[in-house]
Amino acid sequence: MADAEPWTIGRLLTWTTKYLGERGAESPRLDAELLLAQAVGCPRIGLYTAFDTEPAEPVRTAFRELVKRRAEGMPVAYLLGRREFYSLEFRVTPDVLIPRPETEFLVIAALDALKRNAGETRLADVGTGSGCIAVAIARHAPHTAITAVDVSPAALEVARGNAERHKVADRIEFLESDLLSGVAGDRKFHVIASNPPYVSTAEMGTLAAAAARYEPRTALEAGPQGTEVIARLIPEAARRLVPAGELWLEMSPLRLADVLALIEADGRFELLPVVKDLAGLARVVGCRLKN
Helix, strand or coil: CCCCCCCCHHHHHHHHHHHHHHCCCCCHHHHHHHHHHHHHCCCHHHHHHCCCCCCCHHHHHHHHHHHHHHHCCCCHHHHHCEEEECCEEEECCCCCCCCCHHHHHHHHHHHHHHHCCCCCEEEEEECCCCCHHHHHHHHHCCCEEEEEEECCHHHHHHHHHHHHHCCCHHHEEEEECCCCCCCCCCCCEEEEEECCCCEEHHHHCCCCHHHHHHCCHHHCEEECCCCHHHHHHHHHHHHHEEEEEEEEEECCHHHHHHHHHHHHHHCCEEECCCEECCCCCEEEEEEEECC
């Protein structure tokens, strides 16, 4: 292309897709579209009706900066400041883990568990991060009171904002706590759901560069075995569940045997069917407190 050719929406997308692809982006076209829509200030679909439009220089400057940071490895969700999860849009910052599609299976499992209880119910979301699990459950389980805990004050601030945005803040208590240790008194829950850290220290070096470099390490790394946090949570959950209450955990498919062994070793739970993700991999483990 001649340098004199205008930088239209279409040309920007074509060039940026090639540029990001050469730098290892897994979805360069999608990334280019999302970043350009952010710079233009329009929905992504709006780009398709404006391929021949040449954005103003301030827009192109903003777009160049976004593309530069994406090429350096910054996740698109952090560049946009948002991520869709369970058909809801959540604000995300580098203080919280970026919500992933696999975690939607944990939400579904928790909602199904709540349905097995009549009347008012209580649920704890342990390690709430952006609040995506707690908020999604609150939107679909209006008779459930939720306690969302996280050890990070910065994460809790993000989670509160997301709860307010989706108008469920009045039914979610946000609590700074290391797992369930900070929950007051003898409060018990019908369901405890958690997407805890489950990456081993050795595996941290094999994660995608974006996750290892930009996402909060404390939300990813559990310790040498990858099950250290889960091993602490299981006995705490046993003390905080009502009789026949259920614990649901997201975990790495590589950790399945270890997690099942930890639950069985505790002795207070009966195992429930393991939930597989769309790839057919074991993703969510559930267990029920014995009466």
